[in-house]
Amino acid sequence: MPKIEIHRPARAQAARPQAAEGEAPMAPAAPRKRRAKSDPAPSRWSYRMQRMMLTPIYRKAVKIGVPVLLVVLATGGYFASQERRDEVAAVFSDMRNRFETRPEFMLGMMAIDGASESVAEDIREIVPIDFPISSFDLDLVEIQKSVTGLAAVAEAAVRIRPGGVLQVDVREREPVVLWRSYEGLALLDINGVAVGALDRRGARPDLPMIAGDGAEAHVAEALGLIRAAGPLGTRLRGLVRMGERRWDVVLEGGTRILLPETGAVQALERVLALDSAQEMLSRDLAAVDMRLAQRPTLRMNAGAIEEWWRIQEITAKK
Structure with a gap:
């Protein structure tokens, strides 16, 4: 079997420049170094x-807490001096005084409506105000408490x-x-609240009279x-409270x-029905005892009793 030869073409070599005559031959080119590729992954720190900045609390602390802390430190450093604090306080006090003493905030008088002359005088005594005065210097709630503290004032x-x-609007208590x-x-x-005092009964003849211990606690009754x-x-x-338990009705003549x-x-x-039918209360009676509903009792005066016995003796002799 005949031998087959295979001829491979020679690799084309890169043409190198030939050194000119009289020149030294050129040194071969150094091999090119490869650059190291950078690692795309972040470092540990x-x-x-990055993880901390993604936390909402840490992000708010950095964005809000740090500026606030710097402001607090700066403010504390500025006000560390007593002189600076006094200067700032004086400035704010002057500004406040100028604002509070503006004409629209000043009061020149006090008006009292709904009160009698004596009650109005009492109100002016317990609320001593030196006009003119700024409305910021008045405590309206405290003034109202002082006015309602008067016995004669209901509201x-x-x-x-x-x-x-x-303006002070007053509703006085009405004596009954x-x-x-x-x-x-x-x-x-x-x-049962005491509104005032009287020197004599004739000063208020239009009002009924009550007496006795504990009567003031049962005015409605x-x-x-x-x-x-x-x-x-x-x-x-009038009526008399007896033993702080019950009432006696007092009529003209002491009955x-x-x-x-x-x-x-x-x-x-x-009792009124009996009086309407028989004029019982027109007789010489000392008392009509209704404490026992099943056994009402009539008590005559001493003179009536003597007259009754005299009549009985005359009747017996006949």
């Missing part, structure tokens, strides 16, 4: 910083009215009865009895109607 409203006027006690005569309202005793007219002198602890109005109405 860079990774940790009070304090406000600042346009024109520089301190006279209360006679060891201390004298006092005017009481429906709640007394008024109910007084309304029920309306048919008595001017014969009614008394002794009422029970409970059902006093009904017992009084029974």
Whole structure:
């Protein structure tokens, strides 16, 4: 079998420049160095910083906390000096004084509506204000408490009215009865609160009279009895609280109607019905005892008893 030869073409060599005659041959070119590729992954510290910045709390602390801390430090350093603090305080005090003493904030007078002359004088005594004064220097709530603390005042409203006027609106307590006690005569309202004092009964003849210990705590009950005793007219002198438990109705001439602890109005109405039918209260009686509803008792005066015995003796002789 014949031998087959394969001829491979020679590799083309790069043409090198030939050195000119008389020149030294050129040195071969040095091989080119390869550049090291940079690692795209972050470093450990860079990774940790990035993770921390992604945390909301840390991000807010850096963006807000650090500036605030710097401001606090700067402010604390500035106000570390007492002289600087005094200067700043004086500036703010002067600014506040100029603002509070502006004409629109100044008050020149106090007006009191709804109060009698005596109550108005009492209000001016307990609220001593030296006008003109700034409205910022007044405590309206405290003034209202002082005014309502008066015995004769039921309600009070304090406000600042346009024109520089301190307005005080008052609703006085309305006296409904006279209360006679060891201390004298006092005017009481429906709640038993003392409104004022009187020197004599004739100063308020339009008001009914009550007396006795504890009577001031039962004014509403007394008024109910007084309304029920309306048919008595001017014969009614007043009510007396007995033992702080019940009432006695006092009539002209000293006659008394002794009422029970409970059902006093009904017992009084029974007495008035008997008086309307038989004129019982027009007789010489000392008391009508209604404390026992099943057994009402009449008590005659001493003179009536003597007259009765005299009549009995005359009748017996006949």
